[in-house]
Each structure stands twice: as structure tokens, then as C-alpha cells.
Amino acid sequence: MKNSPLFDQDFESIRKKAYAIRHNYFDDMDKHLLSLENVLMKNGMNVLWAKDRNSLFDNVNSLIDAGSLRRVCFDSNLPLESTFHNKVEAVPVEKLEESSDDVDMLVVDADFAISENGGLVMLDKKSACCFNKTKKMAVIVYIDQVITSQQDISFFTALKYLAKEDNMPHDVKIIKNGLQYVCPNNLSFLSDQPVSQEPMNVSVILYLNGIEDIISSDLLKESLYCIQCGRCLEVCPVASAHDGISPIELVKMNSFDKYNQTQHLFSHTTLCGACSAACPVNIPLTKLLLSEMQISNMVVKPSRTKQLYSLFSKRSKLNRANGSFFRFFFVKRFFGRNRLLSKYFSNQNSDFFNISYEPPYEDNPNELIKDSDFE
Secondary structure, three states, X not given: OOOOHHHHOOHHHHHHHHHHHHHHHHHXXXXXXXXXXXXXXXXXXXXXXXXXXXXXXXXXXXXXXXXXXXXXXEEOOOOHHHHOOOOOEEOOHXXXXXXXOOEEEEEEEOOEEEOOOOOEEEEOOOOHHHOOOEEEEEXXXXXXXXXOOHHHHHHHHHHHOOOOOOOXXXXXXXXXXXXXXXXXXXXXXXXXXXXXXXXXXXXXXXXXXXXXXXXXXXXXXXXXXXXXXXXXHHHXXXXXXXXXXXXXXXXXXXXXXXXXXXXHHHXXXXXXXXXXXXXXXXXXXXXXXXXXXXXXXXXXXXXXXXXXXXXXXXXXXXXXXXXXXXXXXXXXXXXXXXXXXXXXXXXXXXXXXXXXOOOOOOXXXXXXXXXXXXX
């Protein structure tokens, strides 16, 4: 983003502004979502709600059944194509783009939605040039990707593309209303107009994505501030040397299913702090990971997990042990099977854990993470 005027400003002030905007949205999320729903309906769109993935699939299925649809194009990160491949002909975006044929429905994810005017923001969608080649469109909106104001869209779009080489998306579409389906005129040889246009039927699925447990925690709620930019994934040494699970995904996975995910959590972070430093919306990822470790340590207590948490929670001691046998022991014991990650640590000249950490809510004696954990 070096060429963007936005990033001529102090990056830390940008992070604080982004964090404040996201915080304000989630503080009044119910109000903003009801506002979004009302505006979408005023704009002539059908609004559906999906609590989890199963209900989302049910909504898509009901749209297919209601219209007796046969040919559907899916432009989504969700496994919709594999889910419905026995029910409909799933037309690839590339085939739809090259073909003169239309489809019965296009299902697409929105990158953002704007609660004040009902705008649905699409950034570099593969299907963008095909929006007028279908009579029906279903737009999936993740409720944690709602922005309150139109004026904040350029700001968050720039932040989302901070990690991208091209800096900004090549194609930005904001759908509000009045989408038209363009269909060929069957009697085009007799008509001055070879094509005709009809209003498109647009359904918006507001997808909660099962975040009820996360939203109830003041600390975990901050993980929802994520704008899917991918910066934490890019800077995470474990993700690059392991299976590509980002720190923000790690937090959410563990919070959804603490009992089954706890070993996954402990083996996929070194608490180096790189993700916290890189996050453009200032999500305290290290604090979240530490909190989830502490909670998991109380839920499930295998000895290896307890020992690893004990080591992680005393990061200052690990830093003092840099270059010593203890550091070698730590890498060998917990990351020895991963040659890439072991090599990464062997080549590190800086501190193991390269950021300072202040336990939250120090005046609260009931807080899970205490000062004594870091002595």
C-alpha cells in the first residue's frame, strides 16, 4: 500500500481508527443488522437469515426448489458446489463467462455490506461480469463483515488489500437495487432491440456463522473485527511451515469447540506476536490465543498440553534462555517433527517471543490470566 495516500499516515493511528469503527459496530450490532434488513427490503430484495452452515444450505436449497432451478453458478468460499452437485447443474464461473447461455441463479459472497444504505460490496469477484446473465441472485452476507457507513468502505477496502501486491481491487461493485437481467430477444431479427431487460430477483442471506458463543465474550468478540485481509496468515511462522491455518482461524476454531480443538491450538502457535503487530484492525491476537490456551488448559488437562502452556505463559524466561540448551529442548520437543518450523526457529537470532504482554484487567482478581503466569 506504499502508493496509497491512506498509508502516508501513521499506521498505528490507522489501526486504532479501524478498531474503533469495528468496536462501535459490534456494540450496536443488533440495531445495525435490523437497519440493514429494513433497507434491503425497501430496495426490493428478499432477506433470509441463516444461523449456521446447515441453515444457510437450507436457505439456498429452498431458493432452488421454489424456482425449480436447474443451472446454478456458485461464486462462494463455502462448499456449495459440492453440496448441490446432485441437485443442480453447477456451472463454473469461467464457463458462464465464456458462454452465451445464462444460468437460473448465481450465488455469490459479499465482501462487505453497508447497514445505512443496504449496499452490497463485491471486490474482484470472478462472476462480476456475469451479474446480468441470471434472473435470480443469492448474496451471502457474513454479519461480521457489515460496515455501518458508506464513507468507511474505501478505508476498509484499502485495509483488506494491504497484503495484496496490487494494492487495490481491480473491480469494485456496490449493489443497492435495480439490478437488471439482460436476455436476448427471440425475435431479434424483427426488432430494433436485440435484447430486453427484466428486474432481477435478488435474495440476501444474512449469515450469522454460529458466532453466538463468541459474541457473548467481550474478549473473544474482538476476533470478529477481522476483515479477512490475510495479514496474520502471511506473517505467521507456524502457518507458513504447517498447514496454513491463520491465527484468527485458530482462535475461532478453538472458541467454537474447545474440547476437541485444544491440542490443535497448542501445536499451532508460538505466541511470537507477529500476527498482533501486523493486524490492520488492531485485533489483540496474542492476548486471544493466551486466553484460549488458559481456558483450554482448564477444560482438558493432558500433561503435554499443561507443560506447553506453562512454557508459553512464561515467555520472559524463554527469551532469557535464547541460544541455550533450553531453547533447543523447546524446539526439539514441541516442533521436532516439523522440519520447516524447526529450521525457522534455528535460524532466529531475535527473541523467541518478540513482543511484550500486559495481562488484561489487572484490577480483576477473577481474571483467568494473572500476572503470576508471566513471572
